[in-house]
Amino acid sequence: LVAVAVALARSGADLREVLAACAAAAQAGPAPVQRRALAWYRANALSGLGEDAAAAAGLLELAAGDDAWALLARERRSAAAFEAAVDGVLAASVR
Numbered sequence: 001l002v003a004v005a006v007a008l009a010r011s012g013a014d015l016r017e018v019l020a021a022c023a024a025a026a027q028a029g030p031a032p033v034q035r036r037a038l039a040w041y042r043a044n045a046l047s048g049l050g051e052d053a054a055a056a057a058g059l060l061e062l063a064a065g066d067d068a069w070a071l072l073a074r075e076r077r078s079a080a081a082f083e084a085a086v087d088g089v090l091a092a093s094v095r
Contacts, residue, residue, distance in 0.1 A: 018045040036062060036069040043073070056080075 022042045030038065043058035062073035 015045040015048045018042075019049075033067070033069075036065065036067065040069050040072060043076075 019042060022038045022045070026035065026038055039058050039062050043055045043062065046052075046058065047055035056077070059073045059077050062069050063077060064070065065073075
């Protein structure tokens with residue numbers, strides 16, 4: 001099901017389907033690393049749906065680890081902070 005979630009996310013399919021696939025996979029009792037992968041894809045789907053608070057919470061939880069998923073989450077959070085800072089500078093320069 002994770003592969004389905006990844007394929008859906010890459011194809012631009014409905015992100016709610018990605019969330020459903022992640023939820024279904026989570027019900028199967030995945031191993032810890034698989035749970036973290038599901039959390040990553042879930043956070044990305046939530047972000048794509050504009051549910052930024054829920055996505056940020058998922059990324060924050062992932063970032064607390066010390067595996068590749070944590071690194072990805074930290075990079076994603078840093079990129080979002082950088083993008084917000086750039087947007088702020090650009091908005092200030094327009095005024």
